[in-house]
Amino acid sequence: MVAALKDKLGRTIEYLRLSVTDRCNLRCVYCRSEDDCPKARELPPPAFERIARAFAHLGGKKIRVTGGEPLMRRDLEEIIERIARIPSYRDISMTTNGHGAARRIAGLKNAGLMRLNFSLDSLKPEKYAAITGGGNINEVFEGIDRALEAGLTPIKTNTVLVRGENDLEIDDFIELARLRPIEVRFIELMPIGKFGEDASKHIPSDELVAARKHLKMLPQEAAQPAVTYGIDGYAGKIGFIRAVSHRFCDTCNRIRVTSDGIVKTCLGDNSETSLLPALRQDDSTLIRVLEEAIYQKHSGHHFDDGYQSRRNMNRIGG
Ligand code: SAM
Numbered sequence: 001m002v003a004a005l006k007d008k009l010g011r012t013i014e015y016l017r018l019s020v021t022d023r024c025n026l027r028c029v030y031c032r033s034e035d036d037c038p039k040a041r042e043l044p045p046p047a048f049e050r051i052a053r054a055f056a057h058l059g060g061k062k063i064r065v066t067g068g069e070p071l072m073r074r075d076l077e078e079i080i081e082r083i084a085r086i087p088s089y090r091d092i093s094m095t096t097n098g099h100g101a102a103r104r105i106a107g108l109k110n111a112g113l114m115r116l117n118f119s120l121d122s123l124k125p126e127k128y129a130a131i132t133g134g135g136n137i138n139e140v141f142e143g144i145d146r147a148l149e150a151g152l153t154p155i156k157t158n159t160v161l162v163r164g165e166n167d168l169e170i171d172d173f174i175e176l177a178r179l180r181p182i183e184v185r186f187i188e189l190m191p192i193g194k195f196g197e198d199a200s201k202h203i204p205s206d207e208l209v210a211a212r213k214h215l216k217m218l219p220q221e222a223a224q225p226a227v228t229y230g231i232d233g234y235a236g237k238i239g240f241i242r243a244v245s246h247r248f249c250d251t252c253n254r255i256r257v258t259s260d261g262i263v264k265t266c267l268g269d270n271s272e273t274s275l276l277p278a279l280r281q282d283d284s285t286l287i288r289v290l291e292e293a294i295y296q297k298h299s300g301h302h303f304d305d306g307y308q309s310r311r312n313m314n315r316i317g318g
Contacts, residue, residue, distance in 0.1 A: 007265075013297065015060070016051075018083075020065055020068070020073050020259055025097070025099055050279065055255075062090070064093045066318060067317060071099065077107045094113055097119050113152060117157070118140055121159055121165075121166055157173075157182060161187070180236050188244040190244055214231050225241050225243060266297065
């Protein structure tokens with residue numbers, strides 16, 4: 001049994017969000033800036049496996065593959081398969097925009113993927129295309145349907161709420177959970193990138209919950225950022241990720257590693273540690289560098305004090 005790894009504030013760190021690419025086939029307004037041209041700075045599958053093994057050695061139990069868009073990588077199944085060989089990971093999930101997902105669901109499941117989150121920012125095809133810079137909403141729903149059939153559950157949808165863009169669709173999103181056993185989640189817009197720095201676009205989750213008395217708070221799972229609600233007679237659940245209006249930094253259990261091998265221990269802080277020199281050395285060096293970076297994990301995000309992120313979300317791994 002591996003001992004739990006604690007940072008200098010005593011928080012147990014066991015969740016890794018691993019970005020496998022900074023490329024994306026979409027350009028969501030809140031995520032990538034106009035002038036962002038990813039340079040495909042990507043590690044090969046064996047390097048991701050080494051990082052995942054080092055994290056497992058330190059007590060890692062949970063891993064989410066993200067990006068950019070992970071499906072942009074042709075060798076994604078190999079990356080997942082290598083991670084799934086590591087016995088410590090009891091939860092291997094992925095966040096995707098769903099484009100091209102349907103035909104790869106079986107292969108991803110065979111590789112060891114356990115569950116999926118789909119980003120979905122509007123239910124109106126034209127609006128969806130506008131927010132995502134050309135996305136096709138049918139691709140998302142086909143992906144969700146195939147993933148449900150394959151049992152890659154629980155499936156969650158992620159909607160970044162932006163005032164003036166998709167806030168009038170909230171009740172339509174909630175309706176998705178009436179018949180489908182999915183968790184429909186609303187994410188507060190984070191001040192990452194130019195778009196998110198505009199305070200007039202932010203919507204605090206409490207405002208939405210207060211206006212919907214039929215939402216019944218469910219027992220909350222430990223170390224989950226989403227506050228979840230049920231509705232009588234609905235198959236699915238509703239979740240709110242309130243990272244901006246309610247900080248959960250003191251229970252944060254995660255770190256991020258970017259597709260080019262940089263550790264970011266906090267989404268709302270610009271400190272970074274490169275794993276590249278350690279990746280050129282043996283596993284014990286890699287473990288030591290990762291352990292030190294985790295120990296120094298930043299105490300909390302700076303979203304409420306004029307934070308300006310040096311990277312857009314596609315270059316961090318959301
Ligand atoms: N391409 C995949 C996707 O679309 O889900 C994975 C990467 S995307 C960067 C991961 C998540 O980050 C998405 O759910 C997206 O909505 C979220 N995200 C990106 N920028 C954000 C922002 N400024 N505020 C809040 N969430 C954001």
